[in-house]
Amino acid sequence: MENQSRRAFFRAATVTLAAAAVPVSQAAESSPGTDPIAGGAFGAQLTPTPLPFDARRLNGLSEKLLQSHWENNYGGAVRALNAVRDRLSQALVDADTPPYVYNGLKREQLMRTGSVVLHELYFSNLGGSGVAGADLRTRVAASFKTFDAWETEFRKIGLGLGGGSGWVMLGYNRKLRLLENHWMADHATAPVDVAPLLVMDMYEHAFAMDYGAAAARYIDAFFNNIQWDAVAKRLEQGTVPVRG
Amino acid sequence: MENQSRRAFFRAATVTLAAAAVPVSQAAESSPGTDPIAGGAFGAQLTPTPLPFDARRLNGLSEKLLQSHWENNYGGAVRALNAVRDRLSQALVDADTPPYVYNGLKREQLMRTGSVVLHELYFSNLGGSGVAGADLRTRVAASFKTFDAWETEFRKIGLGLGGGSGWVMLGYNRKLRLLENHWMADHATAPVDVAPLLVMDMYEHAFAMDYGAAAARYIDAFFNNIQWDAVAKRLEQGTVPVRG
Amino acid sequence: MENQSRRAFFRAATVTLAAAAVPVSQAAESSPGTDPIAGGAFGAQLTPTPLPFDARRLNGLSEKLLQSHWENNYGGAVRALNAVRDRLSQALVDADTPPYVYNGLKREQLMRTGSVVLHELYFSNLGGSGVAGADLRTRVAASFKTFDAWETEFRKIGLGLGGGSGWVMLGYNRKLRLLENHWMADHATAPVDVAPLLVMDMYEHAFAMDYGAAAARYIDAFFNNIQWDAVAKRLEQGTVPVRG
Amino acid sequence: MENQSRRAFFRAATVTLAAAAVPVSQAAESSPGTDPIAGGAFGAQLTPTPLPFDARRLNGLSEKLLQSHWENNYGGAVRALNAVRDRLSQALVDADTPPYVYNGLKREQLMRTGSVVLHELYFSNLGGSGVAGADLRTRVAASFKTFDAWETEFRKIGLGLGGGSGWVMLGYNRKLRLLENHWMADHATAPVDVAPLLVMDMYEHAFAMDYGAAAARYIDAFFNNIQWDAVAKRLEQGTVPVRG
Numbered sequence: 001m002e003n004q005s006r007r008a009f010f011r012a013a014t015v016t017l018a019a020a021a022v023p024v025s026q027a028a029e030s031s032p033g034t035d036p037i038a039g040g041a042f043g044a045q046l047t048p049t050p051l052p053f054d055a056r057r058l059n060g061l062s063e064k065l066l067q068s069h070w071e072n073n074y075g076g077a078v079r080a081l082n083a084v085r086d087r088l089s090q091a092l093v094d095a096d097t098p099p100y101v102y103n104g105l106k107r108e109q110l111m112r113t114g115s116v117v118l119h120e121l122y123f124s125n126l127g128g129s130g131v132a133g134a135d136l137r138t139r140v141a142a143s144f145k146t147f148d149a150w151e152t153e154f155r156k157i158g159l160g161l162g163g164g165s166g167w168v169m170l171g172y173n174r175k176l177r178l179l180e181n182h183w184m185a186d187h188a189t190a191p192v193d194v195a196p197l198l199v200m201d202m203y204e205h206a207f208a209m210d211y212g213a214a215a216a217r218y219i220d221a222f223f224n225n226i227q228w229d230a231v232a233k234r235l236e237q238g239t240v241p242v243r244g
Numbered sequence: 245m246e247n248q249s250r251r252a253f254f255r256a257a258t259v260t261l262a263a264a265a266v267p268v269s270q271a272a273e274s275s276p277g278t279d280p281i282a283g284g285a286f287g288a289q290l291t292p293t294p295l296p297f298d299a300r301r302l303n304g305l306s307e308k309l310l311q312s313h314w315e316n317n318y319g320g321a322v323r324a325l326n327a328v329r330d331r332l333s334q335a336l337v338d339a340d341t342p343p344y345v346y347n348g349l350k351r352e353q354l355m356r357t358g359s360v361v362l363h364e365l366y367f368s369n370l371g372g373s374g375v376a377g378a379d380l381r382t383r384v385a386a387s388f389k390t391f392d393a394w395e396t397e398f399r400k401i402g403l404g405l406g407g408g409s410g411w412v413m414l415g416y417n418r419k420l421r422l423l424e425n426h427w428m429a430d431h432a433t434a435p436v437d438v439a440p441l442l443v444m445d446m447y448e449h450a451f452a453m454d455y456g457a458a459a460a461r462y463i464d465a466f467f468n469n470i471q472w473d474a475v476a477k478r479l480e481q482g483t484v485p486v487r488g
Numbered sequence: 489m490e491n492q493s494r495r496a497f498f499r500a501a502t503v504t505l506a507a508a509a510v511p512v513s514q515a516a517e518s519s520p521g522t523d524p525i526a527g528g529a530f531g532a533q534l535t536p537t538p539l540p541f542d543a544r545r546l547n548g549l550s551e552k553l554l555q556s557h558w559e560n561n562y563g564g565a566v567r568a569l570n571a572v573r574d575r576l577s578q579a580l581v582d583a584d585t586p587p588y589v590y591n592g593l594k595r596e597q598l599m600r601t602g603s604v605v606l607h608e609l610y611f612s613n614l615g616g617s618g619v620a621g622a623d624l625r626t627r628v629a630a631s632f633k634t635f636d637a638w639e640t641e642f643r644k645i646g647l648g649l650g651g652g653s654g655w656v657m658l659g660y661n662r663k664l665r666l667l668e669n670h671w672m673a674d675h676a677t678a679p680v681d682v683a684p685l686l687v688m689d690m691y692e693h694a695f696a697m698d699y700g701a702a703a704a705r706y707i708d709a710f711f712n713n714i715q716w717d718a719v720a721k722r723l724e725q726g727t728v729p730v731r732g
Numbered sequence: 733m734e735n736q737s738r739r740a741f742f743r744a745a746t747v748t749l750a751a752a753a754v755p756v757s758q759a760a761e762s763s764p765g766t767d768p769i770a771g772g773a774f775g776a777q778l779t780p781t782p783l784p785f786d787a788r789r790l791n792g793l794s795e796k797l798l799q800s801h802w803e804n805n806y807g808g809a810v811r812a813l814n815a816v817r818d819r820l821s822q823a824l825v826d827a828d829t830p831p832y833v834y835n836g837l838k839r840e841q842l843m844r845t846g847s848v849v850l851h852e853l854y855f856s857n858l859g860g861s862g863v864a865g866a867d868l869r870t871r872v873a874a875s876f877k878t879f880d881a882w883e884t885e886f887r888k889i890g891l892g893l894g895g896g897s898g899w900v901m902l903g904y905n906r907k908l909r910l911l912e913n914h915w916m917a918d919h920a921t922a923p924v925d926v927a928p929l930l931v932m933d934m935y936e937h938a939f940a941m942d943y944g945a946a947a948a949r950y951i952d953a954f955f956n957n958i959q960w961d962a963v964a965k966r967l968e969q970g971t972v973p974v975r976g
Binding site: 678 | 876916
Binding site: 040041042046092098099100102103106107109110113114116117118120121143144145149150152153156157158159160161162173175176178179180181182183184185187188189190191192193194195196 | 284285286290336342343344346347350351353354357358360361362364365387388389393394396397400401402403404405406417419420422423424425426427428429431432433434435436437438439440
């Protein structure tokens with residue numbers, strides 16, 4: 001898609017979505033009072049959530065890159081997931097589908113769902129000042145000895161993923177009650193029962209347009225744009241002991 | 245280890261653990277009032293949680309199998325995780341460790357943490373009657389159209405994993421607000437931000453001693469022993485909207 | 489399948505296969521003069537290759553275990569691969585199949601093909617005395633400094649995989665001209681352009697029936713039964729420089 | 733690295749390498765008469781093989797992209813592999829290294845070796861006219877029914893990988909005697925005992941600088957630059973029956 005038409009599509013999509021009936025994932029953010037299980041295991045069709053910030057205003061991440069990321073990679077994952085869910089609902093009632101063929105689709109579902117969820121978390125923890133509040137720094141330091149030790153590990157994992165694919169996640173392990181950084185090789189490699197607090201996309205589509213192979217410079221840019229308020233809110237919610 | 249001595253070890257371990265200071269993961273189950281982040285990101289050393297049922301009383305899963313599973317596979321994961329966390333704390337402060345070497349350890353951490361958490365969930369959702377309550381059946385049916393449709397898919401995923409490794413999980417996706425079954429290829433393949441409700445171990449150590457390669461017969465035995473009350477409790481807790 | 493009937497099936501299968509028209513994979517071993525590309529990329533249906541040894545005569549690996557391994561795990565992979573290849577030939581001409589759904593089948597094809605090939609290599613390098621010839625020991629020592637150093641690494645990789653799944657392979661990297669041991673997490677994790685010389689199955693179905701979780705004892709048994717002549721022959725063939 | 737200095741580095745490296753003592757991997761291409769196992773399993777330090785074509789002359793793949801790909805991604809893999817091999821030689825003689833920690837390094841070795849070998853194959857099958865000879869077309873058609881059917885599948889697998897990571901490979905399965913296309917999720921996902929004939933890099937670093945997220949346009953450009961003579965030569969060599 002040419003730059004000109006891509007931008008047009010992007011704006012149109014944003015408008016359409018804003019006007020649409022509340023999308024599933026947006027609903028999850030905004031209406032806690034309704035029945036929390038909103039959709040069927042197979043039937044629900046997702047619509048993309050708009051970018052929660054103005055793509056022209058990030059510091060060191062270009063509008064072109066962010067638009068392509070949102071439209072092609074995140075948007076593509078939403079479209080693929082809808083198609084896979086549709087195929088699954090057909091395959092489940094077809095007794096001729098062998099289990100290992102069925103699982104080929106389940107793997108795609110896991111992969112695409114991971115991409116949708118992680119991208120929504122990623123965009124939601126961007127668009128900020130990059131400055132963490134004192135309370136949050138203290139909470140993180142309590143687990144990692146110092147806030148700098150946390151940042152050192154988070155960046156190190158990212159550098160090790162540079163040139164390949166994957167994610168870095170700061171998460172709260174609800175079962176073991178630990179705050180930890182996670183290495184994730186792709187959208188389907190993840191820790192179990194962990195509340196995500198901060199995620200950084202290390203797929204090359206997150207930075208190659210702006211930084212080529214210079215992953216370290218992208219990581220700097222990511223840190224400069226972290227929306228720490230979103231992280232603090234997630235931490236507050238994620239640590240409510242849910243297994244007491 | 246011979247049968248005789250294995251059994252002795254097992255009983256001793258159970259007693260020791262029961263008498264020990266509250267282990268981290270047990271604490272997570274029992275004392276919600278304390279600071280929910282109990283351990284350091286690297287320092288915390290885990291101790292195994294005892295089996296929550298009498299291994300001699302399960303229907304179709306032998307004491308020998310269950311003991312070996314708890315002691316060797318779950319216990320081994322706890323020991324390995326402690327060692328890996330120890331190495332990570334050393335590697336983080338060693339500036340000579342390249343990021344990709346560091347990530348080799350992070351992958352092991354993810355793998356072993358997944359094994360510890362999934363095994364604890366697995367043992368906790370065994371030891372029951374295998375009969376789901378009416379309320380739970382209704383909740384599950386609301387997502388999967390019928391309770392049978394859910395069970396059909398859950399079993400199908402398991403059959404497709406038979407002869408290899410992996411897990412099947414019924415989980416609640418907090419972000420998308422969906423109840424879904426998940427295919428997981430190993431301890432480190434998992435959905436993001438999902439509350440686990442019911443997990444079935446499909447690694448061959450979960451059944452080969454009793455059933456050889458007959459994975460379908462193991463799945464029958466698993467269903468006959470599901471502790472549905474634990475599942476209902478997890479569902480109740482996991483669906484509290486945490487991102488409102 | 490009951491022991492009795494399993495044994496009967498096994499013998500019948502052996503007889504049938506021995507009498508059948510030369511199966512594809514057997515042909516590859518025995519008739520180098522014919523056109524080396526024997527089958528279509530999608531059409532070829534494989535038949536299992538019989539065990540190349542008498543399953544009652546291995547030292548420390550029971551007939552029951554070996555029969556189940558051949559019949560259920562290897563045989564199951566052959567059957568699954570045939571079904572997957574069939575589905576692929578249909579999906580390729582169906583323009584409605586999205587690429588990511590198609591790739592779900594391609595992943596299954598890779599996984600099952602790996603299982604078929606690795607199991608054939610595994611059974612072919614069992615049934616021997618466990619004693620490597622002097623020439624072979626010298627070749628291996630030339631790469632690993634000593635033969636013992638090679639064996640130490642090969643066993644160590646196996647121990648690290650114990651309790652999970654995967655393979656250990658001694659292989660010859662044709663591109664880099666190196667003899668190396670490889671860690672492989674499953675049937676689809678493998679080195680590129682490497683001639684396999686010796687493979688050890690670390691999936692639990694290779695030993696759990698005989699050794700439970702005692703992977704180290706299985707590794708001892710494996711070493712006692714290595715057919716080193718097969719390994720020597722593969723090395724001789726695999727090192728012919730093919731890219732000169 | 734700035735464009736200017738990157739280009740300077742690239743030219744210097746090319747000159748240096750061309751003048752250096754024959755590097756291991758180049759030797760593998762050019763001197764079949766010597767001992768085929770050139771290096772120790774741990775000791776050998778690899779040097780990058782220069783690009784086999786003039787990066788300014790490809791049709792639709794820019795010099796900037798190709799330089800960055802060679803220097804950062806391929807070059808980075810060579811450097812990382814050398815470091816990992818060094819660490820492995822230390823870890824093997826350290827009895828305190830647990831097998832699962834050792835395997836963390838073995839996984840990195842597999843990943844980086846795959847990256848080195850696949851990138852060398854990739855660059856070697858680029859720089860051509862994109863027109864396959866009649867003989868080769870006939871050989872491929874014999875397996876895939878038509879040459880177009882082959883190309884359709886090869887492109888489809890590539891499209892399915894777009895936006896993520898991985899490789900597409902046309903290879904000859906020496907064991908099953910089949911010519912097949914392979915889906916490979918990353919550098920360590922690969923078929924066993926397969927001679928690689930044509931490989932296409934689908935990591936985003938192979939195209940994002942020139943095409944952004946437009947993977948389909950990159951695949952067109954790749955096909956326009958295939959060096960089919962290299963493929964034909966590999967096929968001729970790879971199909972020599974080596975297991976007769």
